[in-house]
Amino acid sequence: MIQVHNLVKSFGPTTALRGVNLSVPEGQFVTLVGPNGAGKTTLLRILATLSRPTQGTVKIGGHDLSQGAAEARRKIGLVSHQTLLYGDLSAEENLRFYGRMYDVADLDARITQVLEMVGLAHRRRDPVRTFSRGMQQRLAIARAVLHRPSLMLLDEPYTGLDQDAAARLEAVMSSVGTEGRTVVMTTHDLERGLAVADRVVILVKGRVAFEAQRSALDGPAFIAAYRQYTQ
Amino acid sequence: MKDTTGTILAVVSAVLVATALVLVFLWAPLEMTMKEVQRIFYFHVAVDWVGFLAFFVTLVSSILYLRTAARKWDIVALSSVEIGALFLTLGAMTGSLWARPVWNTWWTWDARLTTVAITWLVYLAYLMLRGAIDDPQRQARFSAVYGIVSFVTVPLTFASVFFLRTIHPALFAASTAAQGRMQFDTGLGSAKMGMTLTFCVIAFTVVYVTLLRMRIKLERTADRVARLQQELVG
């Protein structure tokens, strides 16, 4: 699904990614962790086509991003720590707008479907700025899955959520995630990140420092590895 | 580190400018109406010409930057704007010095002057834009975009004000005394004026190239320092 080869990203004299190689097969759930400044958000933005590599190639669903990202965009859904929602519009209006931009078929039915999936059907007519942070995050997920993307990118989705909201989010994500999607999620929450993943990757100073299948790792071992590589 | 080309250019510039001074004050013909004051015209036109040439250089390097994302074009664009702004300021000042005794006013909003003013404002806006952005890539990209968009409007500004009457002297007139045209006592006088002018334009273009090169080197050095800093820290 994803093939990243020798990815380098520089911002002037600063290099955020120094040759990242990553291959993610379809249907895999990857949790990406690393200290602040490791390049997690930069990597995710490049995967989301919001940013272009300085060097290296990125392929998503077989589409080389440098050749025209429009087709790849149809397959990608992003949940970042900004909600990407218009506060003055209602939940329904937001979804309808994005649905139009993505050419979603049977839009009305699909809107109802995703709103029910995230448990916000009762608030569909309310302006988004009246939603709590947890509700906005859930609506953001609804927006991200609206067009049935095969790749989900989640950038620290638990930020700013209390325990209750985080548990809700997890429930939503698992119900949404079982549709055979590929997922790449960045997080600072090591335990949660490990629990939901098929595979974990530690990114340090713009490089992949460590990766392992979840089956080969347990909680304490992962935390130990994290400490080791982020010294 | 020796910089031979730079030194040669500097010497050549100095020689050319010195020669230009000699030509302008000693060889060029005396204009009949404005007399000695007219001599400043040679510097004024030369400097203004460079001011606009610099803009063209910025346009080309901006386009090249957007196509290649290579920092060197960004450096050229930036350097050209800075030096162009300097020349344009000199152009406006020499223009004012010329205008006051001849038209009895320091400034007027005719086609050319307005265009100069607008171009100067564009340069200023370009530099302010750069100053307000921290991310170097974005700074380069946005400046390049602005360099292209603003260049397009300069000829339009000229056209718009041109449709109004201009009291700016027309450049090449050997014979009739139309209002504001320059007159020389013989046909040879006009030819001498033409040659002096061309020489001055060339001289100041060389000065521009010299300064541009120096500014580019300066920026490249700053880049290297920044990179070294990054490597030491990270």
Added chain:
Amino acid sequence: MTYLRKIAAIIAKDIAAELRTREMLSSMGVFSILVIIVFNFALELTERQIIETTVPGALWVTIIFAGMLGLNRSLAVELDKGCLDGLLLTPVDRSAIFFGKAFGNALFMLIVEVILVPLFVVFFNVPLVQPWVIVIVVLGTLGFAGVGTLLSSMAVNTRAREVMLPILLFPVAMPMLIAAVKATSGAMMGFPVSDWQQWLSLLIVFDVILITVSVMVFDYVVEE
């Protein structure tokens, strides 16, 4: 959905959001009225002749300042909560995004002008509500909104947000301003089109060139 319908959808979204709060329109509208009043006292508009020569300029200055308020606000809305990123994530062509925002901005300016121009007629007793004047106002607004949308999408990403847009936009909009004022003056005084048609041509040329260039470079502004 076709290209045009995507543009329409973006405009519709902006209208829907604005209708909820009416913030942008009301601030543009109130500002315009204040500017008219200021002009009335700042310029000694006593004699008929002075009024006739000054009003076209005053009108366009008001339009431009009010327009900039709208431009700033319109792009700020997209940056808030990262909505512009949301748009860029979609497979929609970047040029469609540009046209959607630019026409939306032009539309908001036109709505304000619908109130503004009659106000000028009322306060200064000048015959502004004429077909040619309307044409000129529309053309000027389109060009201004077009290049304004491009420049405000840059300005809104800088440190000196609100101040940056006028600095960038004024020099660039100058030819359009000159042509619009001259053309409005000619049309308002009832002179035949042949008298002032070079201003109209200049305005059209400005619009075409600047909107084309803006669309072409918009990609570079929004891509990282």
